[in-house]
Amino acid sequence: xxxxxxxxxxxxxxxxxxxxxxxxxxxxxxxxxxxxxxxxxxxxxxxxxxxxxxxxxxxxxxxxxxxxxxxxxxxxxxxxxxxxxxxxxxxxxxxxxxxxxxxxxxxxxxxxxxxxxxxxxxxxxxxxxxxxxxxxxxxxxxxxxxxxxxxxxxxxxxxxxxxxxxxxxxxxxxxxxxxxxxxxxxxxxxxxxxxxxxxxxxxxxxxxxxxxxxxxxxxxxxxxxxxxxxxxxxxxxxxxxxxxxxxxxxxxxxxxxxxxxxxxxxxxxxxxxxxxxxxxxxxxxxxxxxxxxxxxxxxxxxxxxxxxxxxxxxxxxxxxxxxxxxxxxxxxxxxxxxxxxxxxxxxxxxxxxxxxxxxxxxxxxxxxxxxxxxxxxxxxxxxxxxxxxxxxxxxxxxxxxxxxxxxxxxxxxxxxxxxxxxxxxxxxxxxxxxxxxxxxxxxxxxxxxxxxxxxxxxxxxxxxxxxxxxxxxxxxxxxxxxxxxxxxxxxxxxxxxxxxxxxxxxxxxxxxxxxxxxxxxxxxxxxxxxxxxxxxxxxxxxxxxxxxxxxxxxxxxxxxxxxxxxxxxxxxxxxxxxxxxxxxxxxxxxxxxxxxxxxxxxxxxxxxxxxxxxxxxxxxxxxxxxxxxxxxxxxxxxxxxxxxxxxxxxxxxxxxxxxxxxxxxxxxxxxxxxxxxxxxxxxxxxxxxxxxxxxxxxxxxxxxxxxxxxxxxxxxxxxxxxxxxxxxxxxxxxxxxxxxxxxxxxxxxxxxxxxxxxxxxxxxxxxxxxxxxxxx
Amino acid sequence: xxxxxxxxxxxxxxxxxxxxxxxxxxxxxxxxxxxxxxxxxxxxxxxxxxxxxxxxxxxxxxxxxxxxxxxxxxxxxxxxxxxxxxxxxxxxxxxxxxxxxxxxxxxxxxxxxxxxxxxxxxxxxxxxxxxxxxxxxxxxxxxxxxxxxxxxxxxx
Numbered sequence: 001x002x003x004x005x006x007x008x009x010x011x012x013x014x015x016x017x018x019x020x021x022x023x024x025x026x027x028x029x030x031x032x033x034x035x036x037x038x039x040x041x042x043x044x045x046x047x048x049x050x051x052x053x054x055x056x057x058x059x060x061x062x063x064x065x066x067x068x069x070x071x072x073x074x075x076x077x078x079x080x081x082x083x084x085x086x087x088x089x090x091x092x093x094x095x096x097x098x099x100x101x102x103x104x105x106x107x108x109x110x111x112x113x114x115x116x117x118x119x120x121x122x123x124x125x126x127x128x129x130x131x132x133x134x135x136x137x138x139x140x141x142x143x144x145x146x147x148x149x150x151x152x153x154x155x156x157x158x159x160x161x162x163x164x165x166x167x168x169x170x171x172x173x174x175x176x177x178x179x180x181x182x183x184x185x186x187x188x189x190x191x192x193x194x195x196x197x198x199x200x201x202x203x204x205x206x207x208x209x210x211x212x213x214x215x216x217x218x219x220x221x222x223x224x225x226x227x228x229x230x231x232x233x234x235x236x237x238x239x240x241x242x243x244x245x246x247x248x249x250x251x252x253x254x255x256x257x258x259x260x261x262x263x264x265x266x267x268x269x270x271x272x273x274x275x276x277x278x279x280x281x282x283x284x285x286x287x288x289x290x291x292x293x294x295x296x297x298x299x300x301x302x303x304x305x306x307x308x309x310x311x312x313x314x315x316x317x318x319x320x321x322x323x324x325x326x327x328x329x330x331x332x333x334x335x336x337x338x339x340x341x342x343x344x345x346x347x348x349x350x351x352x353x354x355x356x357x358x359x360x361x362x363x364x365x366x367x368x369x370x371x372x373x374x375x376x377x378x379x380x381x382x383x384x385x386x387x388x389x390x391x392x393x394x395x396x397x398x399x400x401x402x403x404x405x406x407x408x409x410x411x412x413x414x415x416x417x418x419x420x421x422x423x424x425x426x427x428x429x430x431x432x433x434x435x436x437x438x439x440x441x442x443x444x445x446x447x448x449x450x451x452x453x454x455x456x457x458x459x460x461x462x463x464x465x466x467x468x469x470x471x472x473x474x475x476x477x478x479x480x481x482x483x484x485x486x487x488x489x490x491x492x493x494x495x496x497x498x499x500x501x502x503x504x505x506x507x508x509x510x511x512x513x514x515x516x517x518x519x520x521x522x523x524x525x526x527x528x529x530x531x532x533x534x535x536x537x538x539x540x541x542x543x544x545x546x547x548x549x550x551x552x553x554x555x556x557x558x559x560x561x562x563x564x565x566x567x568x569x570x571x572x573x574x575x576x577x578x579x580x581x582x583x584x585x586x587x588x589x590x591x592x593x594x595x596x597x598x599x600x601x602x603x604x605x606x607x608x609x610x611x612x613x614x615x616x617x618x619x620x621x622x623x624x625x626x627x628x629x630x631x632x633x634x635x636x637x638x639x640x641x642x643x644x645x646x647x648x649x650x651x652x653x654x655x656x657x658x659x660x661x662x663x664x665x666x667x668x669x670x671x672x673x674x675x676x677x678x679x680x681x682x683x684x685x686x687x688x689x690x691x692x693x694x695x696x697x698x699x700x701x702x703x704x705x706x707x708x709x710x711x712x713x714x715x716x717x718x719x720x721x722x723x724x725x726x727x728x729x730x731x732x733x734x735x736x737x738x739x740x741x742x743x744x745x746x747x748x749x750x751x752x753x754x755x756x757x758x759x760x761x762x763x764x765x766x767x768x769x770x771x772x773x774x775x776x
Numbered sequence: 777x778x779x780x781x782x783x784x785x786x787x788x789x790x791x792x793x794x795x796x797x798x799x800x801x802x803x804x805x806x807x808x809x810x811x812x813x814x815x816x817x818x819x820x821x822x823x824x825x826x827x828x829x830x831x832x833x834x835x836x837x838x839x840x841x842x843x844x845x846x847x848x849x850x851x852x853x854x855x856x857x858x859x860x861x862x863x864x865x866x867x868x869x870x871x872x873x874x875x876x877x878x879x880x881x882x883x884x885x886x887x888x889x890x891x892x893x894x895x896x897x898x899x900x901x902x903x904x905x906x907x908x909x910x911x912x913x914x915x916x917x918x919x920x921x922x923x924x925x926x927x928x929x930x931x932x
Contacts, residue, residue, distance in 0.1 A: 021810025246876030
């Protein structure tokens with residue numbers, strides 16, 4: 001493989017479309033005669049549907065279809081099939097779809113919704129997952145009968161949709177060996193992805209029985225699979241086309257609201273039906289990040305060695321499990337993060353509540369687990385009177401040691417120590433911050449580490465097709481979605497190096513079309529360059545072998561004596577003797593007219609190697625393919641009078657393996673750190689005491705703006721070559737969001753000596769903590 | 777009712793309803809889809825256009841009010857197939873990721889630089905405070921605005 005493009009800040013291939021406003025998103029698509037959809041939603045967090053009458057809506061002029069659970073009695077779900085497309089006997093959260101209308105205009109559709117008559121009988125609701133585990137209110141009485149992947153462990157009488165267990169070493173012996181037992185509790189609320197593009201989809205059902213769905217989707221193939229499964233349509237009759245996605249962050253993975261337009265389309269063949277969520281609908285009725293309550297008990301030696309770690313994480317999964325099943329599992333098997341502890345007992349529970357549906361969110365359980373782990377590391381350091389960085393360094397997961405699931409860490413797994421050292425250097429750890437003249441304002445610094453592997457099924461597959469054209473240019477068919485992360489650019493660079501041709505001669509086929517593109521599991525888990533890279537490597541080898549085999553016949557030399565370079569294939573020991581690629585890639589034609597070979601099409605597939613499921617009782621196994629370590633640091637200024645926290649500086653350092661495109665990778669880190677700052681300081685989905693959501697607009701759900709960002713943000717890398725990747729790469733896209741909150745919390749402690757153990761760190765919480773400290 | 781607007785230099789006549797917004801008319805009637813709808817409430821800035829010389833959220837303007845208005849959208853920035861220096865600067869500084877908020881940021885930047893040739897960081901933050909971006913963390917956007925100011929300054 002050449003090394004010409006990988007490692008360079010090659011310009012983004014989606015740049016021109018995006019800065020000119022010509023990049024097409026689903027919302028920008030219009031079809032002749034298109035109908036507009038609208039959805040009637042539950043106003044109750046938990047209620048029985050006593051009566052549902054859509055007859056008046058059906059009669060309204062301009063209404064073409066009205067659907068309810070009666071017409072579309074299907075459930076969906078990626079790992080646990082628990083989520084009806086339309087509520088059946090009961091509603092389980094405010095915003096749950098009850099009925100949908102397709103009409104000639106959006107206005108008519110809205111009017112039709114008003115004509116639908118629903119009678120509800122409110123049921124007792126439960127909002128705290130710890131309460132829900134008592135089982136007094138059962139949100140899914142039929143849970144035991146739902147279809148599910150067998151690796152998920154339900155406890156139906158407790159509203160638990162997955163209970164993950166880690167049992168490693170001997171926890172009791174560990175606590176006996178410890179000099180100190182240190183306990184703590186940590187909490188974070190639900191938060192919202194807030195992609196700038198709300199969810200949207202268009203569906204078209206042809207008279208030939210073929211269904212096409214255009215969707216703002218991170219996972220076109222998994223979406224196809226889930227639609228086909230729910231509606232019982234053969235896969236080849238379902239086509240998903242996914243244009244640009246205006247931000248995903250996990251919220252557009254799998255299936256979401258697409259089932260609604262599909263249900264409508266099936267009623268009105270020959271018509272395109274468009275549904276674009278309003279911001280309010282997007283917050284209420286897509287998915288959010290789960291809330292979490294964690295209880296930690298650690299056994300520690302005098303010198304800071306952690307010998308036992310017991311933790312219980314209880315996730316507020318909301319009304320349906322969605323990806324939450326696997327979030328709970330990933331958080332369970334990764335705890336205690338980047339640290340080695342010989343004796344472990346971890347229980348992670350996904351629990352149904354009558355909150356919004358919890359799902360995949362950038363970090364996938366790791367923002368949650370590291371919040372508890374990193375806060376508790378600080379607590380241990382405080383109780384031992386030890387420096388928090390020194391405590392971390394002492395307990396790092398280093399080569400030769402095993403992680404929570406018993407996987408051995410190798411030199412090539414990555415270097416968390418180097419990440420921490422670099423982050424410490426960049427934040428000037430140990431150097432006291434310069435304090436402002438105003439004595440009410442105090443500054444401090446904090447640091448935290450992290451680790452994350454892709455959380456995915458053991459057989460999550462990728463494939464790549466490389467097609468050569470007459471002029472030896474290439475189109476690359478690959479089905480990872482461009483959601484802003486820069487995939488299409490990075491894969492172009494990698495393909496150029498693998499094929500030994502100029503990147504300018506390669507185009508990534510876009511948008512993704514499941515009828516034409518090769519299979520890809522999903523655009524999630526920060527796995528794309530790793531998994532697709534491996535498939536690409538094989539596809540490129542396949543294409544190059546075809547070229548060399550044809551050239552070998554023409555030139556009369558063995559294929560291994562040939563090399564491809566830019567525009568030609570030449571004899572290695574006689575580079576002057578070559579054939580232009582243009583004479584080969586469609587097959588070679590001799591002067592007399594007879595031809596050999598044929599169009600060159602490279603094909604490559606990949607599934608992760610040697611992964612196994614976890615033992616259900618101990619959580620031991622080999623479920624993670626590669627790990628990315630990182631460290632983040634913050635400097636903050638706290639106003640002790642107002643309680644306001646200003647983040648002055650953020651640092652993120654990640655062991656990315658080989659960095660494919662430093663400009664794009666840096667963008668991921670800076671953007672991810674700011675996305676991590678939001679929930680640390682102010683983001684939170686709030687409900688009133690009756691369970692009605694309050695934060696359903698950008699006025700009430702505050703996001704970081706340009707006015708909130710630190711003046712200084714630094715991204716940096718460690719590059720430990722990843723041995724399981726043909727390109728030496730591993731993921732970094734989700735990671736920058738993970739440990740920003742604990743780093744900020746540590747910096748607040750350094751500044752004013754109070755511990756914030758519940759996110760977000762609002763001024764009220766800061767002032768309350770200061771008051772408690774004073775009263776002590 | 778019929779209204780007449782000048783959009784990106786072209787005079788356009790269009791039949792609008794009293795409760796329709798300018799954004800609806802641009803996107804759904806004229807298929808000018810550069811301005812995006814991110815919230816419909818003037819909270820995100822994705823629909824920013826320049827309206828009689830000022831940056832506004834086009835989702836907050838009722839279409840009938842726009843009768844006689846002069847409007848510039850992101851589509852009006854390219855000339856003879858060439859990018860505007862602001863667009864070049866956004867590419868060079870990697871000031872976008874998913875791209876959905878980008879047209880709004882670019883139009884807010886245009887309005888700022890029309891008004892102020894050498895904006896300070898504070899000026900930039902103030903001018904772009906109404907535009908939300910969930911991907912970039914804003915750092916490269918600030919750099920892009922600074923770079924665009926340089927490019928435009930050099931040109932003049």
